[in-house]
Amino acid sequence: MGRYVQAGDLDIWTEQVGEGPDVLLIGGLGDTVESWQFQLDGLANRYRMTAFDNRGAGRTSMPEGQPTVAAMADDAAAVLRGLSVSPAHVAGFSGGSIIAQELTLRHPELVRSLVLQSTWPAMDEYMKTLCRSIRWQATLAPDERAFLEFFFLLVYTPRAHNSGMVSQIIDDALAFPYQQSTGDFLKFLDAFVVHETASRLGQIKAPTLVLAGGVDPMSRPELGEAVARRIPGAQFEVMPEESHQPFQEIPEVWNARVDEFWRQLIG
Template structure:
């Protein structure tokens, strides 16, 4: 059962599960904490996992004023303080990986390690064109179902479209009681599109694992490689046959990989 946590004045909806070393899961564009359900279920026997709704997603409101990655990284840091967690393994997906980068740069003391899934250091022209289309699409799609079906073309593998997984995700999203508004989607999207940490990533000192899906259209492996090359001693791995969201499509593969990484970090003390 989730709960609302006051994180320096922002009421974040939080889901917690399990026992063990602390892990903070940071979602991407529009995703509520439930996006991490395969990890909350699959890793709770080894870790104490915390997932939350970012500003403007799920049950967390989006306050008036500018929205930035720095503010969202501040939310993550404040949440850990409110939960009395001195430091955690941080896993961020897509836009959540951009927040995780800012968290490691601005609040390094709370970061035990970094897993950056479907990430980049700076938007390229393709990404900017894609997100300009998304900004238009969410407002002008005929209905929410049409918007999700179009959006998920960039997110999931052809396999997931063929075997019914995407249809199930669409139905789950339509049934979710706290859908993201058009305005909040666009404001989050603008903040993520403004991400630029390329010239600062060399300052990250936490152990880092960068994962990319071989078939990812939104953040292809070449963008993840730049991130890994920029963070000292970061590991980089491409997941064959996977797209933008493998932690949902092949959770057993994703969970095993991050578990091995966190175990290695823990073994170093």
């Protein structure tokens, strides 16, 4: 059952399921609570799982002006405080992993551990160029389906495309009643292009697991490894045959790995 949590003047849509140690899930570019459905379904028997729609995605509105990652991290902190969840195991993917990094740096008392999927310390020139191509595709694509067909080439493996999984994801996205506007998508994208945590990651004290997809063309494994090198004691693992979102493509494997990580910390 979902509810809104207030963060200043912003109402953030949240959903919470399960019982046990608290977990906060932070989605990426344009993703909503629904992107974590396999985790909400698969881990709620052991954890109290909380997910939310970032500003400008789903049921959470985009405030005026250009958003920043710092503001999104404060949104996540407001969700934790608003739901009396503290500290939590925090898992984020892609842009959500950057929000998770910033959340931990700005509000370390709220974060028990970190799982960073498909992450980076700062975009290199290759990744910035890729984001520019995403930007003009979003602007020039003839329709939403055409854009998603392009964008999801960067997100899912050929296996997922050939099995029909991606086609179903696109159908579901187009039928979703709370679609993100192109303008809000671009604002979200632009926030991550200019953000960096490379010089500050050494301040993170939370136990951290960094996961990378071996065939991810966006947040390539070497970028995830660079994050893990900068966070004291962080673990780094590559899922060799996976791309940007293995938590959706192989949720049982992904869930088992993060569950193992959290169980070790719980003791």
